Amino acid sequence: MLVTxxxxxxVKILLISDIHANYPALKAVAAHEAASGCNHVxxxxxxxxxAPFPNETIDxxxxxxxxxxxxxxxxxxxxxVRGKQFKKPRKPEKRIMYTxxxxxxxxxxxxxxxxxxxKNTFKVKGLKVGLFHGSPADPDEFLFPDTPEExxxxxxxxxxxxxxCFGHSHTPFHKNFHGxxxxxxxxxxxxxxxxxxxxxxxxxxxxxKIKIAHHRVAWDFRExxxxxxxxxxxxxxxxxxxxxxxxx
Numbered sequence: 001m002l003v004t005x006x007x008x009x010x011v012k013i014l015l016i017s018d019i020h021a022n023y024p025a026l027k028a029v030a031a032h033e034a035a036s037g038c039n040h041v042x043x044x045x046x047x048x049x050x051a052p053f054p055n056e057t058i059d060x061x062x063x064x065x066x067x068x069x070x071x072x073x074x075x076x077x078x079x080x081v082r083g084k085q086f087k088k089p090r091k092p093e094k095r096i097m098y099t100x101x102x103x104x105x106x107x108x109x110x111x112x113x114x115x116x117x118x119k120n121t122f123k124v125k126g127l128k129v130g131l132f133h134g135s136p137a138d139p140d141e142f143l144f145p146d147t148p149e150e151x152x153x154x155x156x157x158x159x160x161x162x163x164x165c166f167g168h169s170h171t172p173f174h175k176n177f178h179g180x181x182x183x184x185x186x187x188x189x190x191x192x193x194x195x196x197x198x199x200x201x202x203x204x205x206x207x208x209k210i211k212i213a214h215h216r217v218a219w220d221f222r223e224x225x226x227x228x229x230x231x232x233x234x235x236x237x238x239x240x241x242x243x244x245x246x247x248x
Contacts, residue, residue, distance in 0.1 A: 010206035011124055012037055015185045017044035017133075017167025018071065021101065022189025022241075023053035025198040026060055028219035029188055034202050042203075044167035044185070045071025045133035047113070048105075049097050050237065051189055052227035058109040070116045071133045071168065072140055077101050081110055091248060093234040100233060121161065126208045130161040134168040143184065145173040156180040163203075163210065172199045174212045183212055196221070196244030 014035050019026050029035060043066045048054045050073070061068055070078075076086050080102040089095055105113075118139050120131045134141040136159035143151075143166060155164070156177060163181045171193075172186030186199025197216040204211040224241050228234075240247050 010204045011039050013040045013042055013124075013203040013205070014038040015042050015044075015165055015183060015201040015203055016188050017165075017185050018046040018170055018187035018189060019043070019057050020046055020073065020187070020189035021048050021051035021054040021057050022198075022219075022224065023051070023056040023060070024221075024223040025189050025219040026057055028217045029198050029200045030060070030064075032200075032215060032217045034213065034215045035200070038202065041066035042131055042165060043068040044131055044165055045069045045139075046073045046167060046187075047071065048077050048101050049073035051224065051241075052100075052231040052233060054101050054104065055106055055109055058105075058112055062112060067120055067122070067131065068116055069120050069131050069133060070113065070118055070139075073098070074113055074116070075118075075139075077105070078110075078113055081114075093236055093248060096234065097237075100231065104231075124163075125205045127162040127205060127210065128160065129163045130159050130165065132159075132164065132166040135166060136161070136164060140168070142169040143182070144169055144171050145175070149177065152177045152180075152182060155182075162208075170199075172201065172214045174201070174214070181210060181212065186214065186216075190241075190246075191244045192246045194244050196241060 041064050076098055079086055122129055133139040135143055136155050165183050170187040173184050175182045185201035188198045191199055197218050199216050201214050225238050228237055
C-alpha cells in the first residue's frame with residue numbers, strides 16, 4: 001500500500017489547559033518557538049476565573065479555532081449566568097473572582113462557554129483522542145504523576161482512547177500506560193509549583209505514532225499586576241502570580 005505525502009505529514013498540536021483568564025501567559029505560550037507551526041489547539045478547560053482577562057482569552061481561543069471544553073471554574077460562571085449560586089469556594093477573595101468574571105464577560109463569550117461540553121472525543125491520524133478536564137470518569141478528579149496504576153488502568157478502560165488529555169491538577173506529566181497516553185500539559189495561567197512560568201505541551205502525531213514534549217515559558221507579570229489593580233481585584237493574587245504558588 002502506497003503512503004501519500006499527506007499521510008506522512010505529522011499533525012502538530014498545541015495542548016493547553018487551565019488558562020484561568022491569564023491572557024499575558026497565553027500570549028507567551030503562543031509566541032514560544034515550540035508552538036510554531038501547530039496545526040491545532042486543544043484546550044482542556046478552566047478558561048476563566050482568577051485573572052482579569054477572560055474576554056481576551058476566549059477571543060484568542062475563538063480566533064485560533066481551538067477545540068475546547070469546560071472546566072470547573074467555567075461551569076460555575078455558567079451557573080451564575082443561569083441565576084444560580086454555588087457553595088464553594090467560600091472565601092470572599094475567591095468568590096469575587098467568579099462574580100467579577102460573570103459581570104465582565106461579553107454576551108458573545110458567554111454564548112461561547114455555553115456551546116462547550118465537559119469532554120470532546122475525536123480521531124487524529126488513526127488515534128482515538130479524548131479531551132477531559134479532570135479525568136474521563138469525573139471532570140473534578142485530580143490526576144497526578146503518582147496516581148496509582150490501578151486507577152489509570154480503570155480510566156483507560158472507561159475512556160477507550162489512545163490519547164487522554166486533561167488538566168485540573170495544574171501538574172504537567174505524560175505517562176504511557178500499556179499503550180494509552182495520559183497527558184497533562186500543566187497550567188498556562190496558574191502554576192502552583194513555585195515557578196510562575198506558563199506550562200504547555202506540544203504533541204506530534206503521525207501514522208499512529210505520537211511524540212509529546214512539555215515546555216515552560218515566562219510571561220509579562222507587569223501586565224497581570226496592572227490588570228488586577230485596574231479591575232480592583234484582591235491583591236493577594238498579585239503575590240500568587242508573582243510566586244507561582246496557591247496562597248489561599
